[in-house]
Amino acid sequence: MTINRRSFLLTAGALALPLSAFADPAEFSYKYANNLPATHPMNVRANEMADAIRADSKGRVDIQVFPNNQLGSDTDMLSQVRSGGVEFFTLSGLILSTLVPAASISGIGFAFADYDAVWKAMDGELGGYIRSEITKANLVVMDRIWDNGFRQITTSSHPIVVPADLKGMKLRVPVSPLWTSMFKALDASPTSINFSEVYSALQTKVVEGQENPLAVISTAKLYEVQKYCSLTNHMWDGFWFLGNKAAWERLPPDLRTIVARHINDAGLKERADVAALNASLKTDLLSKGLAFNQPQTAPFRDHLRAANFYADWKSKYGEKAWGLLEAVSGKLA
Ligand code: X2X
Numbered sequence: 001m002t003i004n005r006r007s008f009l010l011t012a013g014a015l016a017l018p019l020s021a022f023a024d025p026a027e028f029s030y031k032y033a034n035n036l037p038a039t040h041p042m043n044v045r046a047n048e049m050a051d052a053i054r055a056d057s058k059g060r061v062d063i064q065v066f067p068n069n070q071l072g073s074d075t076d077m078l079s080q081v082r083s084g085g086v087e088f089f090t091l092s093g094l095i096l097s098t099l100v101p102a103a104s105i106s107g108i109g110f111a112f113a114d115y116d117a118v119w120k121a122m123d124g125e126l127g128g129y130i131r132s133e134i135t136k137a138n139l140v141v142m143d144r145i146w147d148n149g150f151r152q153i154t155t156s157s158h159p160i161v162v163p164a165d166l167k168g169m170k171l172r173v174p175v176s177p178l179w180t181s182m183f184k185a186l187d188a189s190p191t192s193i194n195f196s197e198v199y200s201a202l203q204t205k206v207v208e209g210q211e212n213p214l215a216v217i218s219t220a221k222l223y224e225v226q227k228y229c230s231l232t233n234h235m236w237d238g239f240w241f242l243g244n245k246a247a248w249e250r251l252p253p254d255l256r257t258i259v260a261r262h263i264n265d266a267g268l269k270e271r272a273d274v275a276a277l278n279a280s281l282k283t284d285l286l287s288k289g290l291a292f293n294q295p296q297t298a299p300f301r302d303h304l305r306a307a308n309f310y311a312d313w314k315s316k317y318g319e320k321a322w323g324l325l326e327a328v329s330g331k332l333a
Pocket of ligand 1: 095
């Protein structure tokens with residue numbers, strides 16, 4: 001068989017048609033960015049979610065997941081989701097409070113006794129109130145908040161057994177007035193640092209300690225640069241799944257329904273994964289060299305109360321929001 005230039009082009013052209021049709025970029029090609037390692041359940045479930053959205057939208061919506069601060073720190077990503085530089089972003093309500101003050105209320109120290117209380121509040125009226133405040137700030141927010149978990153304190157210097165152990169401690173906290181206020185009320189010396197800088201800040205001993213749920217301590221390998229883990233359970237934290245408003249409104253209603261359903265479903269699966277991990281990781285982290293202790297929480301709570309922490313924040317959030325919190329937490333202030 002002889003292949004001349006003409007027959008080659010014809011063959012290539014015939015092949016190229018179906019191939020290029022298959023490789024057509026999706027009608028809606030969106031980015032979802034977050035601050036957690038690719039191995040954290042947030043990203044595992046987000047990748048499944050993106051596959052399910054591609055399948056159910058018949059390829060019309062393609063969401064690319066960017067884990068691990070690949071697109072910048074939380075502070076950067078928050079401005080990107082507002083400007084449309086990224087279409088989706090998950091952020092702790094406490095950090096979001098720099099834009100939406102009410103959003104940090106779910107992180108008030110020792111407010112939730114357990115996950116039942118958390119989901120009752122966050123899938124109930126308190127969560128509804130926070131979402132309406134987020135919407136007023138011109139961001140889209142999905143119904144189901146994703147879990148970060150109950151937070152524990154790690155240090156390189158000594159375990160935290162009683163509140164006095166925090167005195168003067170250089171502790172990294174996320175960028176959020178509530179976090180700074182809470183650890184100041186506990187007499188520590190908190191420094192606001194984005195998560196993207198935490199590992200190196202601990203490694204270079206810019207700070208002695210930090211606080212995070214076990215699933216983060218494990219997947220971000222913070223145990224490599226910390227010695228002690230004190231199971232203080234001092235607050236619960238979750239991630240609101242945020243969307244850029246203009247990008248969301250570009251999606252026709254049928255696609256919005258598909259996307260929202262899969263995001264919320266993935267969030268529920270992520271919650272189950274994180275709860276299971278936070279319950280089981282202690283053994284694993286022990287074997288990696290972290291020393292654990294379980295302090296009593298009442299003295300920490302009493303210390304916060306004596307420092308007027310609860311009363312101060314009640315007056316900032318106002319009666320309405322505080323009432324919704326206390327409906328689940330019981331009396332705090
Ligand atoms: O920054 C943190 O510590 C983290 C990962 O828990 C949050 O995103 C709030």
